[in-house]
Amino acid sequence: MIWDIEIEKATISYREHIALKNVSLNVKKGSFIAVVGPNGAGKTTLLTLINGLGRLRSGVVRIFNTRINKNNISRIRKEIGYVPQHIIIDPRMPISVYDVVMLGRYGKIGLFRRPDKRDRKFVDKVCERVGINHLRKKPIGHLSGGEQQKVSLARALAQDPRILLLDEPTANLDPRAQNDMVNLIEQIYTKEKITIVFVTHLLSHLPHVCSDAILLKEGKIIASGMISEIFTEKRLSELYDYKIMPPHMNRVGYNV
Amino acid sequence: MFEIFQYHFIQRAIVASIIGGATCGLVGVWVIMMRIPFVGVAMSHAAFAGAIFGLLLHINPLLMAIIFCLASTALVGPIADRGDFDPNISIGIIFSLVLGIAFLGMGMIQGPKTEALNFIWGNILIISSQDLLFLLGVAVIVVIFLVLLYKEIQAILFNRELARAAGIPETLLFYCLLFLCGATVTFNLNIIGGLLIFSLIVNPPSAAYQLTYNLKTMYVLSAIFGVSSCLMGLFFSYIFNIPSGAVIIIVSSLIFGISLVFSPKRRVKKYEVSKT
Numbered sequence: 001m002i003w004d005i006e007i008e009k010a011t012i013s014y015r016e017h018i019a020l021k022n023v024s025l026n027v028k029k030g031s032f033i034a035v036v037g038p039n040g041a042g043k044t045t046l047l048t049l050i051n052g053l054g055r056l057r058s059g060v061v062r063i064f065n066t067r068i069n070k071n072n073i074s075r076i077r078k079e080i081g082y083v084p085q086h087i088i089i090d091p092r093m094p095i096s097v098y099d100v101v102m103l104g105r106y107g108k109i110g111l112f113r114r115p116d117k118r119d120r121k122f123v124d125k126v127c128e129r130v131g132i133n134h135l136r137k138k139p140i141g142h143l144s145g146g147e148q149q150k151v152s153l154a155r156a157l158a159q160d161p162r163i164l165l166l167d168e169p170t171a172n173l174d175p176r177a178q179n180d181m182v183n184l185i186e187q188i189y190t191k192e193k194i195t196i197v198f199v200t201h202l203l204s205h206l207p208h209v210c211s212d213a214i215l216l217k218e219g220k221i222i223a224s225g226m227i228s229e230i231f232t233e234k235r236l237s238e239l240y241d242y243k244i245m246p247p248h249m250n251r252v253g254y255n256v
Numbered sequence: 257m258f259e260i261f262q263y264h265f266i267q268r269a270i271v272a273s274i275i276g277g278a279t280c281g282l283v284g285v286w287v288i289m290m291r292i293p294f295v296g297v298a299m300s301h302a303a304f305a306g307a308i309f310g311l312l313l314h315i316n317p318l319l320m321a322i323i324f325c326l327a328s329t330a331l332v333g334p335i336a337d338r339g340d341f342d343p344n345i346s347i348g349i350i351f352s353l354v355l356g357i358a359f360l361g362m363g364m365i366q367g368p369k370t371e372a373l374n375f376i377w378g379n380i381l382i383i384s385s386q387d388l389l390f391l392l393g394v395a396v397i398v399v400i401f402l403v404l405l406y407k408e409i410q411a412i413l414f415n416r417e418l419a420r421a422a423g424i425p426e427t428l429l430f431y432c433l434l435f436l437c438g439a440t441v442t443f444n445l446n447i448i449g450g451l452l453i454f455s456l457i458v459n460p461p462s463a464a465y466q467l468t469y470n471l472k473t474m475y476v477l478s479a480i481f482g483v484s485s486c487l488m489g490l491f492f493s494y495i496f497n498i499p500s501g502a503v504i505i506i507v508s509s510l511i512f513g514i515s516l517v518f519s520p521k522r523r524v525k526k527y528e529v530s531k532t
Contacts, residue, residue, distance in 0.1 A: 109407070
């Protein structure tokens with residue numbers, strides 16, 4: 001079995017707060033896994049564990065069969081695209097949409113070198129694919145929330161990543177923009193077959209190509225496996241401390 | 257009128273205005289984009305504390321000012337990262353510490369403190385050739401750093417976390433940016449003084465920020481505004497025999513005011529209701 005992500009007994013704590021408690025998880029190459037849980041469950045922390053932005057207190061994290069450490073994390077990050085939760089951008093920020101997308105390639109281009117024709121061509125392709133070609137020259141701060149999320153996705157894809165980490169990419173979007181984003185992620189996965197970890201607390205936002213999930217509560221994995229098996233009324237109600245019926249599939253994704 | 261250019265001190269002052277104004281303008285872009293305007297005040301007081309202790313220990317005050325200032329800048333980033341808080345807070349901590357050290361030294365020192373106080377007030381008309389060389393050295397380092405690492409700096413100014421996530425050695429480069437800010441402040445203290453350098457680092461880039469959505473243009477405008485502020489300040493101070501540092505600041509503030517008035521970023525589109 002080829003694993004892209006292997007996490008063994010990982011713990012992350014922020015002073016008094018333990019965000020992840022002894023978590024173990026393996027993610028197969030080319031799989032699409034959802035991380036589902038209520039607010040404060042440790043979902044974002046789990047993503048930062050994978051790209052090394054979080055500070056690991058104990059345990060082991062292996063990405064592409066390499067144990068991550070201070071010396072190799074910068075190199076490994078170049079292969080991991082990261083779409084964080086909505087970030088606040090100053091509307092007067094003197095940086096264009098194109099520059100932000102190109103930013104994704106900077107790690108791979110390397111220090112002291114400038115983007116060449118190949119990099120520009122790659123970014124052009126990504127902009128077209130994500131549907132932001134018409135926004136390229138606009139200042140990044142002038143975009144709507146939905147457009148900014150698309151730019152964030154394009155920036156992550158510009159890295160040409162082997163793993164894509166999506167942290168609630170549909171949060172704060174209107175229903176149409178949510179639908180567009182889910183469709184886009186689905187298309188990318190179907191075509192590229194890159195490993196995707198998709199964090200959400202809203203089951204209705206899961207693309208239907210996502211077959212596996214883990215349920216995270218208070219920093220612990222309470223269930224993992226195929227969605228059809230773990231999305232039961234009992235498990236979901238236990239997860240949210242609230243009665244929740246399992247979702248059913250429609251054309252776009254899961255409906256609760 | 258033109259005879260003033262014959263004087264060596266005026267020639268040095270003009271060269272210092274061009275180099276110092278441009279460097280402060282460039283570094284100011286980082287300061288404004290990273291939202292750490294008080295780095296200038298903290299670093300100038302670190303230099304003052306260093307100069308005081310230089311006088312106290314009979315060591316070259318300029319050398320001690322440089323050591324204190326650069327050591328303080330080197331601490332800003334690691335303290336912020338260790339404490340997990342905004343760099344502005346670590347700048348505040350450093351500022352209070354160096355102020356305490358400066359007052360301690362002031363209390364212990366016997367006799368005049370003029371040499372140390374020069375770091376606070378500065379005077380562009382009395383700078384030496386050695387000061388000019390230091391100024392040029394810092395300017396060259398800043399420009400080389402900016403040109404070679406333009407894309408990485410742009411990523412850090414946009415968002416530090418995203419820069420790190422893309423595989424850029426963000427922490428090291430962020431510390432380098434802070435260090436160069438401190439170096440620029442230290443070597444420009446003789447031009448307009450520690451108290452006023454704050455304005456030369458903040459006003460030109462803030463004016464440029466009002467006028468453009470392009471980062472490269474912002475660098476260019478900020479450098480031009482920095483040089484213009486210094487040259488005009490120098491000119492008026494000579495003509496009217498008034499303190500140069502104060503005039504430089506007033507001119508840079510005026511440039512900011514004019515940019516604010518004509519800023520395209522403040523334009524508001526009108527919506528007219530059709531009468532049909």
